[in-house]
Amino acid sequence: MTAVPHPVSRLRERRERAARAWNVHRGVVLAPAGLPVPIVGTDLFHDFHAHAEHYYLSGLAHPGAVLAFDPAEGWLLFTPQISIEEQVWTNASEPLESQKERSGVDRVYEISELRSWLERHRGDAVAVVGNHDLLHNPAGYGIESWDALELDVDEELSEHCSNVLSESRRAKDDAEIQAMRAAADASVAGHFLGIRHVRPGMTERQLQIEIEAEFFRNGSPRTAYGSIVGGGPNGAVLHFAPSSRHFADGEIILVDAGAEIDGYASDVSRTFPAGRSFTPHQADMYDLVLATQQRAIDNARPGVEYKDLHLRAALDIATGLRDLGILRGDPEALVDSDAHALFFPHGLGHMLGLATHDAGGCLAGREPSDRFGLKYLRADLPLQPGYVLTIEPGIYFIRALLTDPERREKYRDAVNWERVDSMLDFGGIRIEDDVLITEDGAELLSGALPRDRAGIEELRREGLES
Numbered sequence: 001m002t003a004v005p006h007p008v009s010r011l012r013e014r015r016e017r018a019a020r021a022w023n024v025h026r027g028v029v030l031a032p033a034g035l036p037v038p039i040v041g042t043d044l045f046h047d048f049h050a051h052a053e054h055y056y057l058s059g060l061a062h063p064g065a066v067l068a069f070d071p072a073e074g075w076l077l078f079t080p081q082i083s084i085e086e087q088v089w090t091n092a093s094e095p096l097e098s099q100k101e102r103s104g105v106d107r108v109y110e111i112s113e114l115r116s117w118l119e120r121h122r123g124d125a126v127a128v129v130g131n132h133d134l135l136h137n138p139a140g141y142g143i144e145s146w147d148a149l150e151l152d153v154d155e156e157l158s159e160h161c162s163n164v165l166s167e168s169r170r171a172k173d174d175a176e177i178q179a180m181r182a183a184a185d186a187s188v189a190g191h192f193l194g195i196r197h198v199r200p201g202m203t204e205r206q207l208q209i210e211i212e213a214e215f216f217r218n219g220s221p222r223t224a225y226g227s228i229v230g231g232g233p234n235g236a237v238l239h240f241a242p243s244s245r246h247f248a249d250g251e252i253i254l255v256d257a258g259a260e261i262d263g264y265a266s267d268v269s270r271t272f273p274a275g276r277s278f279t280p281h282q283a284d285m286y287d288l289v290l291a292t293q294q295r296a297i298d299n300a301r302p303g304v305e306y307k308d309l310h311l312r313a314a315l316d317i318a319t320g321l322r323d324l325g326i327l328r329g330d331p332e333a334l335v336d337s338d339a340h341a342l343f344f345p346h347g348l349g350h351m352l353g354l355a356t357h358d359a360g361g362c363l364a365g366r367e368p369s370d371r372f373g374l375k376y377l378r379a380d381l382p383l384q385p386g387y388v389l390t391i392e393p394g395i396y397f398i399r400a401l402l403t404d405p406e407r408r409e410k411y412r413d414a415v416n417w418e419r420v421d422s423m424l425d426f427g428g429i430r431i432e433d434d435v436l437i438t439e440d441g442a443e444l445l446s447g448a449l450p451r452d453r454a455g456i457e458e459l460r461r462e463g464l465e466s
């Protein structure tokens with residue numbers, strides 16, 4: 001993560017809101033930043049991602065730092081400063097004074113002070129939000145032994161604090177929305193370039209490189225998740241990692257890729273022809289996914305249950321596939337039996353923010369259903385202004401599902417299996433945009449990227465002729 005544009009006033013508001021929601025009278029809440037994760041068997045580390053809770057509340061992302069709250073003392077930050085020896089190899093740490101200024105936390109100390117501060121809190125309830133690596137690897141935070149501190153972590157209080165913080169992070173503030181707009185803009189630029197740039201004969205990997213390079217040129221230090229680029233049948237693998245396979249004229253390509261800016265993710269998918277235009281068959285399927293997505297966008301507004309948007313999308317897909325002669329029977333009955341999930345096996349979308357699948361997707365007390373058609377629904381809550389979610393229906397011909405004898409038996413009458421067998425190499429179509437819920441509707445953050453078939457084909461034509 002790069003320099004934080006978040007104004008100190010916003011960070012203070014977030015901390016005040018969190019402290020109010022935690023409602024801790026006697027005790028401490030610790031929000032560690034996390035530690036670099038070693039790559040086993042090497043002297044290297046995975047790319048560092050600060051714990052969302054720490055970053056959200058402090059605006060800082062230094063590995064091995066701990067943000068602490070004590071109702072009597074307020075907020076404190078303990079943060080490492082690397083030694084002269086380490087500075088030979090690694091950039092110097094951000095000075096304490098600068099961290100104080102950027103976070104608005106008045107008391108900023110070297111991490112070595114954490115141990116004695118914690119010792120003074122013996123007997124208090126201690127809550128940890130985010131990852132618990134502080135307890136498993138205290139040495140990474142300058143503490144020789146957690147047991148020697150004689151502190152009891154209150155798991156119930158930790159869970160309470162984590163949950164209410166996740167809830168208060170659902171609605172994004174203006175600084176977060178600004179970062180998410182920038183991330184969506186960078187994603188749009190990358191997809192624009194990708195859709196224009198692709199040629200039959202190019203590989204998935206080559207297309208991935210071009211798209212990601214454009215993200216990076218637009219201010220994104222890294223992608224929000226591993227880019228998905230699948231040509232032809234590979235498009236039916238929901239999280240397909242780009243391979244050296246060459247695109248062929250006549251097939252469709254599914255790209256699901258997102259830039260990240262200041263820790264905030266975007267998540268955008270488009271499906272487009274490798275050649276100049278969609279075949280009539282692909283076009284029918286594309287228009288069905290697009291109409292399903294458009295209805296969900298039109299219906300997204302405060303108060304609406306996200307699960308209802310998902311079920312409506314499932315019904316639209318079942319109806320469309322029935323009209324196209326792939327499913328058989330009454331669409332509502334098809335959805336009740338999860339027959340649509342043979343072709344649309346994931347949820348309509350998810351919360352988006354400091355992670356691609358951001359926290360707080362399920363309202364307290366709600367559990368994901370284990371129904372085939374609902375178990376991957378990652379958001380189940382009423383929409384509120386400030387929420388950012390994806391809306392990403394799709395239709396896929398997934399060989400593993402569609403050749404499974406058990407499913408073929410269960411859905412013997414619901415599916416035109418002869419048609420399906422002729423389409424096992426079709427691949428998949430997903431159209432995904434990032435949606436900000438407003439006071440009275442929804443705004444597409446990634447709306448500058450064409451979604452309709454004519455707009456996609458125009459980009460293809462321009463690209464091939466340039």
Ligand SMILES: [Mn+2]
Nearest residue numbers: 267390392432
């Ligand atoms: Mn997504």
